[in-house]
Amino acid sequence: MDYTPHTEKNIREMLDKIGVKNIDDLFSNIPDQIKLKQQLDLPQPLPEPELVSHCKELSSINTTLNDKGARSLVGFIGAGTYQHFIPTVVSQLAGRGEFLTAYTPYQPEVSQGTLQAVFEFQTFICQLTGMDVANASMYDGASATAEAVLMAHRILKNRCGVVFALTLHPEYQEVIRTYLSHWESSNFQKIGWTSSGEIDLALLKKALEKEPAAVVIQSPNFFGIIEPLKEALELIHKSGAIAIVVNNNPTSLGLFEAPGNLGADIVVGEAQAFGNEIGFGGPHVGFFATKDEFVRTMPGRLVGETMDNRGQRAFTLTLSTREQHIRRERATSNICTNQGICALKASIYLSLLGKEGLKQLASLNYSKSEFLKSLLKKEGKISFPFSGTTYNEFVLKLHGNENETYKKLIKEGFIPGVTLSHWYPELPNHLLINVTEIHPKSELERFTEALRRVAT
Amino acid sequence: MSAGPGRAGLVLAAELIFEKSRPGRHGLSLPALDVPLSSPPKALTRKEDCNLPEVSELCVVRHFTRLSSWNFGIDLGSYPLGSCTMKYNPRVNEAIAQLPGFTNIHPYQPEELSQGALRLIYELEHALSEISGMDRVSLQPAAGAQGELVGVKIIRAFHESKGNPRKKILIPDTAHGTNPASCTLAGYEVVTIKTENGILESHTVAKLMDNDVAALMLTNPNTLGLFETEIKEIAKIVHDKGGLVYCDGANLNAIMGVVKLGELGIDVMHFNLHKTFSTPHGGGGPGAGPVGVKKILAPFLPSPLVEKSNGLYKIYPVGKNSIGRVKGFFGNFLVLVRAYAYIRALGAPGLKRTSQMAVLNANYIKARLKDSYDLPFDEIEKRPCMHETVFTDKKQQQYGVTTLDIAKRLLDKGFHPPTIYFPLVVHGALMIEPTETESKEEIDQLVDSLIEISNEAKENKKLLKEAPHNTIVGRVDEVGAARKPKLRWRP
Numbered sequence: 001m002d003y004t005p006h007t008e009k010n011i012r013e014m015l016d017k018i019g020v021k022n023i024d025d026l027f028s029n030i031p032d033q034i035k036l037k038q039q040l041d042l043p044q045p046l047p048e049p050e051l052v053s054h055c056k057e058l059s060s061i062n063t064t065l066n067d068k069g070a071r072s073l074v075g076f077i078g079a080g081t082y083q084h085f086i087p088t089v090v091s092q093l094a095g096r097g098e099f100l101t102a103y104t105p106y107q108p109e110v111s112q113g114t115l116q117a118v119f120e121f122q123t124f125i126c127q128l129t130g131m132d133v134a135n136a137s138m139y140d141g142a143s144a145t146a147e148a149v150l151m152a153h154r155i156l157k158n159r160c161g162v163v164f165a166l167t168l169h170p171e172y173q174e175v176i177r178t179y180l181s182h183w184e185s186s187n188f189q190k191i192g193w194t195s196s197g198e199i200d201l202a203l204l205k206k207a208l209e210k211e212p213a214a215v216v217i218q219s220p221n222f223f224g225i226i227e228p229l230k231e232a233l234e235l236i237h238k239s240g241a242i243a244i245v246v247n248n249n250p251t252s253l254g255l256f257e258a259p260g261n262l263g264a265d266i267v268v269g270e271a272q273a274f275g276n277e278i279g280f281g282g283p284h285v286g287f288f289a290t291k292d293e294f295v296r297t298m299p300g301r302l303v304g305e306t307m308d309n310r311g312q313r314a315f316t317l318t319l320s321t322r323e324q325h326i327r328r329e330r331a332t333s334n335i336c337t338n339q340g341i342c343a344l345k346a347s348i349y350l351s352l353l354g355k356e357g358l359k360q361l362a363s364l365n366y367s368k369s370e371f372l373k374s375l376l377k378k379e380g381k382i383s384f385p386f387s388g389t390t391y392n393e394f395v396l397k398l399h400g401n402e403n404e405t406y407k408k409l410i411k412e413g414f415i416p417g418v419t420l421s422h423w424y425p426e427l428p429n430h431l432l433i434n435v436t437e438i439h440p441k442s443e444l445e446r447f448t449e450a451l452r453r454v455a456t
Numbered sequence: 457m458s459a460g461p462g463r464a465g466l467v468l469a470a471e472l473i474f475e476k477s478r479p480g481r482h483g484l485s486l487p488a489l490d491v492p493l494s495s496p497p498k499a500l501t502r503k504e505d506c507n508l509p510e511v512s513e514l515c516v517v518r519h520f521t522r523l524s525s526w527n528f529g530i531d532l533g534s535y536p537l538g539s540c541t542m543k544y545n546p547r548v549n550e551a552i553a554q555l556p557g558f559t560n561i562h563p564y565q566p567e568e569l570s571q572g573a574l575r576l577i578y579e580l581e582h583a584l585s586e587i588s589g590m591d592r593v594s595l596q597p598a599a600g601a602q603g604e605l606v607g608v609k610i611i612r613a614f615h616e617s618k619g620n621p622r623k624k625i626l627i628p629d630t631a632h633g634t635n636p637a638s639c640t641l642a643g644y645e646v647v648t649i650k651t652e653n654g655i656l657e658s659h660t661v662a663k664l665m666d667n668d669v670a671a672l673m674l675t676n677p678n679t680l681g682l683f684e685t686e687i688k689e690i691a692k693i694v695h696d697k698g699g700l701v702y703c704d705g706a707n708l709n710a711i712m713g714v715v716k717l718g719e720l721g722i723d724v725m726h727f728n729l730h731k732t733f734s735t736p737h738g739g740g741g742p743g744a745g746p747v748g749v750k751k752i753l754a755p756f757l758p759s760p761l762v763e764k765s766n767g768l769y770k771i772y773p774v775g776k777n778s779i780g781r782v783k784g785f786f787g788n789f790l791v792l793v794r795a796y797a798y799i800r801a802l803g804a805p806g807l808k809r810t811s812q813m814a815v816l817n818a819n820y821i822k823a824r825l826k827d828s829y830d831l832p833f834d835e836i837e838k839r840p841c842m843h844e845t846v847f848t849d850k851k852q853q854q855y856g857v858t859t860l861d862i863a864k865r866l867l868d869k870g871f872h873p874p875t876i877y878f879p880l881v882v883h884g885a886l887m888i889e890p891t892e893t894e895s896k897e898e899i900d901q902l903v904d905s906l907i908e909i910s911n912e913a914k915e916n917k918k919l920l921k922e923a924p925h926n927t928i929v930g931r932v933d934e935v936g937a938a939r940k941p942k943l944r945w946r947p
Contacts, residue, residue, distance in 0.1 A: 014817075071557075095550060103872075108932040253502065281784060281789055314933075329639065355506065
């Protein structure tokens with residue numbers, strides 16, 4: 001099946017109109033010696049029924065999380081992408097062809113649907129983060145964070161360097177390093193954590209003496225802990241640096257103070273938790289918000305409200321002179337395509353959730369996570385290394401070997417979380433565990449019992 | 457009656473979702489709290505509620521359905537947006553990408569539990585290698601522009617490994633805006649090559665090529681819809697001075713199964729799965745921009761790659777030369793799933809026919825429109841075009857009608873306009889890419905509509921100047937939007 005509609009008669013008529021004998025004549029400008037002599041070596045084409053059954057087979061080999069499928073396990077695995085309940089309405093609406101098969105809204109008169117939806121997404125992100133302005137989306141939380149560091153250097157042209165907490169998602173740390181790989185390594189300063197699992201403010205104070213352009217702090221951090229943002233932001237502002245706050249589960253903002261209300265200069269992160277599947281890690285939806293005064297140094301697309309020539313409210317892409325298609329090598333970023341449909345899903349989800357729903361959702365996540373913690377705290381073979389407040393994710397330390405415990409728990413029907421030693425060799429046998437509203441009490445109890453059985 | 461499908465009809469208004477909010481309404485039923493209620497320390501909690509709109513489920517359904525009805529998409533009609541490859545996005549791929557075995561899997565679950573996903577990544581990499589003639593492909597970049605950044609970072613890492621990153625990258629003036637922007641982001645100075653007659657000539661490259669040039673970045677077929685015939689000679693000139701050649705794969709739809717870029721001296725390229733391989737654009741994403749490289753550059757690819765050993769698919773640890781990670785996790789996996797399904801449906805014969813039909817359609821449009829609209833360069837007039845072609849508004853300008861007017865009037869006729877004012881080297885450009893999935897009848901309607909517009913330009917200029925007339929909003933004040941930006945709703 002190749003989705004091309006022409007009949008032989010069509011092709012003949014078109015070739016005649018063009019004035020060539022055959023299709024090959026249309027490729028006559030490509031020198032013969034470089035043309036392929038053989039067909040591409042690819043598997044045979046599949047008609048739709050076989051295609052569907054082949055792909056179902058591939059997908060069914062995978063073990064899924066928490067969906068009651070044939071190979072599904074109960075999972076407590078988060079670490080930057082979170083499984084929340086997704087209402088049916090979200091995919092039904094976002095799957096409409098009018099949204100799905102439109103391009104970037106360059107022609108506003110036939111793109112008002114996309115444009116208004118983006119304007120609403122920008123508003124949602126501002127409301128959640130407590131910031132003035134947000135863009136149409138970024139690829140993901142990691143690249144949004146790297147772009148925020150670049151933006152800080154556009155704001156503070158005379159400064160150079162970034163400080164980040166080691167409790168920033170390790171992949172985000174890597175992406176910052178990649179985006180800025182042509183920098184001297186002395187421009188990167190890393191800050192460790194205290195026994196609470198929070199950023200070490202004394203170390204931060206010291207790092208700020210080098211007058212970096214930006215400081216990046218994630219809250220809830222990679223260990224699930226709410227960072228002392230108020231204190232940290234005060235220190236950062238005193239030093240004149242740009243404070244970047246990362247949040248990769250903004251459902252937490254239904255319960256915890258918004259970074260914008262604490263004085264953050266740039267807030268970035270991941271809005272996947274709102275209506276988007278974990279999907280083996282993508283596509284997700286990065287968000288990017290800042291203060292009004294910095295809007296012209298922002299990366300990415302922005303939609304603004306304006307009027308049409310009939311006097312009606314209308315929306316359009318705006319402030320495009322920051323962007324690559326106008327400014328080329330002097331653009332604020334190279335980003336073009338972003339994560340449109342994923343942002344739309346987030347907007348639909350947030351519309352359904354509403355003001356009270358957001359608070360309820362955050363409270364459910366917090367309470368269930370606290371409940372599992374309270375069950376596990378009664379177990380002798382487990383300890384809790386960090387004392388800080390957490391949201392819906394926390395670290396526990398096994399007394400036995402992480403690999404053995406992990407394997408045994410899988411046999412018991414659980415994917416227990418993520419082991420931290422891959423990124424933090426100094427934290428062997430530590431598990432990062434995520435609990436959301438999708439986990440009923442009975443599963444939390446069963447998991448505790450399983451852990452009791454297998455922990456040594 | 458106009459030639460195109462455009463008609464005026466009833467449209468339903470929708471305020472902003474925030475303006476529909478009424479205290480006490482909600483649209484989502486959350487599970488009940490079945491554990492004791494806990495609250496965090498007061499000092500950390502949010503002081504003021506986040507004022508999300510309070511609306512019912514039906515209100516949300518109507519709101520977004522109405523918004524969708526204000527959009528034009530491929531599912532509604534022809535979308536001949538040059539360089540964007542707005543082909544049909546097969547519905548079956550949407551269904552496949554929603555299989556729970558793809559959506560409900562976590563990137564950090566053990567490899568043994570994700571064998572289906574890893575196999576898909578592995579097989580897609582191999583298919584893209586075969587199609588392009590590149591040796592290895594990273595599927596991680598989220599979009600074309602991120603692919604470019606990865607490609608240029610790889611170029612930098614390669615030169616650094618030889619002791620000198622070099623300073624400049626040569627880019628023809630016909631390039632997409634993302635090309636120079638990506639080079640700047642990777643710390644390179646951009647040198648623009650002025651092209652004569654729409655084609656890159658080897659002697660021009662030879663004059664600019666020196667030991668400070670890290671790479672030449674080109675697009676083939678280029679944005680004028682012409683195949684760069686001197687590509688092999690040009691690549692040799694660049695290689696002889698120690699440089700590398702990058703190809704922007706945005707226009708790959710013209711040449712699948714016809715030539716392999718990897719056999720033409722290209723060292724590194726990116727693919728746009730949301731163009732060539734039919735994944736939907738979604739009104740601005742998500743896309744996917746895999747990067748292919750020749751063997752010498754493979755050690756610099758970003759992590760992670762997938763390898764097969766002893767019948768198991770494994771995530772390959774990143775080597776010390778890798779440029780590192782550009783994105784979280786494995787890239788836009790569910791976009792990769794759609795592209796994989798597309799390639800499996802078409803196979804080698806389908807992909808080749810795709811390119812043939814895309815080229816046929818573009819040439820047919822060129823043949824039918826060349827009397828009504830100006831073709832900017834002799835080379836465009838003389839040669840067959842590839843998958844797209846570029847006209848200008850020169851013939852209409854004598855009546856005071858511009859490309860923008862033509863584009864806006866085409867909306868009334870029921871078509872999305874071509875890409876306008878790009879490439880920048882063509883004054884008043886109209887860049888048309890019909891794609892292979894449009895039928896002859898649709899293309900004839902599009903062409904007839906454009907001919908009607910060229911007649912209207914002579915006879916009724918006002919109709920064009922005030923266009924569009926049939927759309928839900930009239931011409932939008934973009935200048936006003938930028939002068940006093942209003943970027944969010946406030947109560």
